[in-house]
Every structure is written in structure tokens, then in C-alpha cells.
Amino acid sequence: MTLHTLLDYETLRVAWWLLLGVLLIAFAITDGFDLGTGALLHLVARTDTERRIVINSIGPVWEGNQVWLILGGGAIFAAWPPLYAVSFSGFYLAMFAILFALILRPVGIKYRGKRDGLAWRRNWDIALCIGGAVPAVIFGVAVGNVLQGVPFVLDADLRIRYEGTFLGLLNPYALLCGALSLAMVAMHGASWLVLKTGGEVARRARSWGQAAAGAVIVLYAVGGVALWGAVDGYRITSTVNPGGPSNPLFKTAVRAPQAWFDNLAAHPALWGVPLLGFIGAAAAFAALRAGRGLAALAAGALSIAGIIGSVGAAMFPMILPSSRDPRSSLTVWDASSSHLTLFIMLVTALVFVPLIVAYTSWVYHVMRGKVDAESIAKPGGHAY
Secondary structure (H helix, E strand, O other), rough: OOHHHHHHHHHHHHHHHHHHHHHHHHHHHHHHHHHHHOOOOHOOOOOOHHHHHHHHHHHHHHHHOOOHHHHHHHHHHHOOOOHHHHHHOHHHHHHHHHHHHHHHHHHHHHHHHOOOHHHHHHHHHHHHHHHHHHHHHHHHHHHHHHHEEEEEEEEOOOOOOOOOOOOHHHHHHHHHHHHHHHHHHHHHHHHHHHHHHHHHHHHHHHHHHHHHHHHHHHHHHHHHHHHHEEEEEEEEEEOOOOOOOHHHHHHEEEEEOOOHHHHHHHHHHHHHHHHHHHHHHHHHHHHHHOHHHHHHHHHHHHHHHHHHHHHHHHHOOEEOOOOHHHHHHHEEEOOOOHHHHHHHHHHHHHHHHHHHHHHHHHHHOOOOOOOOOOHHHHHOOOOO
């Protein structure tokens, strides 16, 4: 017996499906409030000092928070190569737009204070708003398209042919998911600002955060109803071999109404996952109304975990369905890397992910406390 056979192929596939979900949720929770803070910049801050307060509230942590996005992308590349190939090539223009917007954030943060001119700083403030709002919307649009199925096919040699267009991604259900994603990060960003700031900035953040939390509840409910009544899901119709070879064409699958609710119907306990999305958003609304930033941030994190987790719970074992040829759809059982690759990666992840969590926690501890106008005015008080 070799070392990697201590865990069978099926277990490793499920473990990496769960770990990928954890990485995506961690990114949405940590970098989510950064994106939300940027998107809310013009709404919660009116003066240059107030905008510096908002920017400095995320200044020490935003770079570290993006580590989870890199880890998620790396995990997709190494653990699910066909998923990486389809999503990063088929969604190429969307990915480019996300990267362009994300690049605006560090450039805006670093360059905004290089000159004192009003127009100069206003333009960089707009860039920061774009850098916060655009990725949030596009990530949501991507999830909406995944739930509907992506227009790709696999030929007999497993070569991928993507048959969609960028404008085709901007369909009504996908845009609804994009609006939900934006509301979700706005709620989370407002909670962060209530925790980290005071005065008028915190007051405005409370107001906008409550509006965003209400929007999350409404949009999530509308999205669920639409998923039930207007969006077809996908289900596997052949015998499944969880430990079999990674070849999607060895199965058969169909597109069917309400198929995304099969798992929830078969395992009623899974209804707790989407319920967490509603409860977390409602709790965030109440905490924001009471001015309790830490409680709102924690509740928002639960809501984000529930909303993202509900997608995984509904789709399992599908990870990327094909709207052109359901048989080409990628699943947990037929789109993974080899047994040995998944084992080596899991060992690596079990070593380094806890180190990242520990270091990140230490940074948050060191940088705790509120950012206020006095510290902004003091020379050397803050970086931006």
C-alpha cells in the first residue's frame, strides 16, 4: 500500500470539492467587505478626510484578503483542470474585466494621495468604486450562468469547444445573481465600516448597510423562486462511479426543471444552508440597526456562507453543467486530477491553510481599533 491510498479516490474528490467551497467562501467573506467598502465609498464618505478614513479602514488588510482568491484559482487549476480550462477560457472577457477592476483598487489606494488636487482624488475615488462594484457583480453573473449551464461541449478526445458570447452571459437571471452579489458585499462592507469607523461615516454605513441587507433577503428569495420555476437544472441519469476515471463522457445527464432541488428534497437537512443565508442577512440588518458592527460583520459572514453554500449543496455532484450537451457537464466524479495529485495537494493544504489563517488572524488583531479623523490628521497616523 502506498501512502496516497490511505484515502480513496472518492474521499479525496469530495474533500477537494469541500475545500474549494471553503476557499471561495473565505474569499467572499474577507475580500467581500473590501469590495463592499470600495463600492460604498461615494455613498458613505463626503469629504476628503472621510474618504481617507474609509480607505485606511481596509488599507492594512485588503492585500492579505486577496490570498483566498489566489488559493481558489490555484485549487481549481490543480484539482479540477477541465473546470479551469472551461471557465477561464469561456469567461475570458469577464475574467479580464474582473482583473482590470481589481487592479484599479491597489493603484487607486496607492496613487490617490500622491497629489492634493480635487479632480485627481475624485477620479481615483471613482476608480475605487469601480474596483469594488464590478468584481462583485461579475462574480454573481458567473454563478448565475453556472446555474443555468455554460455553452460548451467536449469532443471524443475531451477537447473543449466554448460556444457562447460575452453578451450571452448578461441574461436576466445572471444579472439578478449579480445584483444579489453586489448587495451582499455592500452589506458586508457597511458592517465593516460600522465596526472600524465612527461619526457620520459609520452613521451613513449603518443606513446603507440596512438597505443592502434588505436587498439581499429580497433578491435571494426572488432568485430561489426563479431557480424553481424558470431555470432548469441538471441531473446525472447513468450509474455513478465515484472512484472511476476522470472522463465526463462516460456518463449521461439531462436538463430538467427543478433538478437543482433534488439534493434538498433527498436530504431535508440541507435546507438549513439556504436558510442560513436568510437568517444571516436578517441578523445583519438588526445588528446594523443597533450599531453593533462586529455582530453585523459576523452575521453577514454567515449569510455569505449560506448563499454560496446553497449553490454547492444544490448542484452536487455537478460543478459545471453544459447547456449545449449535458453529457459534457463536469462533475466531482469525472473532472478531477489524479488520485496522487489530490492527495499531495491535500497534505499541502492541511499545512499551509492553517498558517494563512493564523497569520491573517494576527494581522487583524494587530490592526484592531477604529480609524478616525484625528488619526488621519496626525502625521504618520495612517498610510493613505
